[in-house]
Amino acid sequence: MDELSRADLWSLEEYAEARPAFRQRVMAHKKHRQLALGAHARLLFEDALTIKYQVQEMLRIEKIFEARGIHEELAAYNPLIPDGGNWKATFMIEYSDPAERAARLRELVGIEQSVWLQVAGCERIHPIANEDLERSSADKTASVHFLRFELDPDSLAAARAGAGLRAGIDHHAYTVEALAVAEPVRASLQADLA
Structure with a gap:
């Protein structure tokens, strides 16, 4: 599987809008x-979906929006895919x-x-x-x-x-x-x- 990149992620603003539906999708996915x-x-x-969710949540919680911080989160979580x-x-x-x-x-x-x-x-x-x-x-x-x-x-x-x-x-x-x-x-x- 491919690693996640910054292009795979939503901005904090976009994620705030997408989060309810995305979270519901991920929770259903995690059941299996x-x-x-x-x-x-x-x-x-x-997998890539559970890790994308984890990265998006970390960015949201920590209010990370700068490129360096985003790349650090991706570097930390991509090895779990x-x-x-x-x-x-x-x-x-x-x-x-x-x-x-x-x-x-x-x-x-x-x-x-x-x-x-x-x-x-x-x-x-x-x-x-x-x-x-x-x-x-x-x-x-x-x-x-x-x-x-x-x-x-x-x-x-x-x-x-x-x-x-x-x-x-x-x-x-x-x-x-x-x-x-x-x-x-x-x-x-x-x-x-x-």
């Missing part, structure tokens, strides 16, 4: 790009109670490396995590991680052909057994590989 992994973890698979041979996802650990979240994040060090996807008939794919900066320490992990799942040639061919997809987490403090990915999500991810 999310995968719950148990009760407290979730993958949100990114899949390139046709991988899937990229935001991995979120979700505990609503702050004390419970703090305790669990101490127990879940390394969980981002324990997430996996598997195209039917192929090997499990473990992610490359947090390429932009380290989000875990020896004492605790972050509640948000950025993951890249690189597909080997067999997985890529099978996924492009429509093979089923499973996911899970193999962490000693949080395990999710092989979970079948729902068809709308699988189809959305298949489109990333075109």
Whole structure:
């Protein structure tokens, strides 16, 4: 997939007008790009549309309208767009109670490396995590991680052909057994590989 450029974005003024309809479109799109992994973890698979929304929101919130600032946002977020041979996802650990979240994040060090996807008939794919900066320490992990799942040639061919997809987490403090990915999500991810 192509990276976003400044030409793909609305000005702040244009975005203010387009935002309600665009936001509704993106929220509907994200429904087929999310995968719950148990009760407290979730993958949100990114693509050009989700990243365009994120960039537009950051520009809006920060009131960025100068070329340099826009290019900095694009440089920060473009790496999250899949390139046709991988899937990229935001991995979120979700505990609503702050004390419970703090305790669990101490127990879940390394969980981002324990997430996996598997195209039917192929090997499990473990992610490359947090390429932009380290989000875990020896004492605790972050509640948000950025993951890249690189597909080997067999997985890529099978996924492009429509093979089923499973996911899970193999962490000693949080395990999710092989979970079948729902068809709308699988189809959305298949489109990333075109």
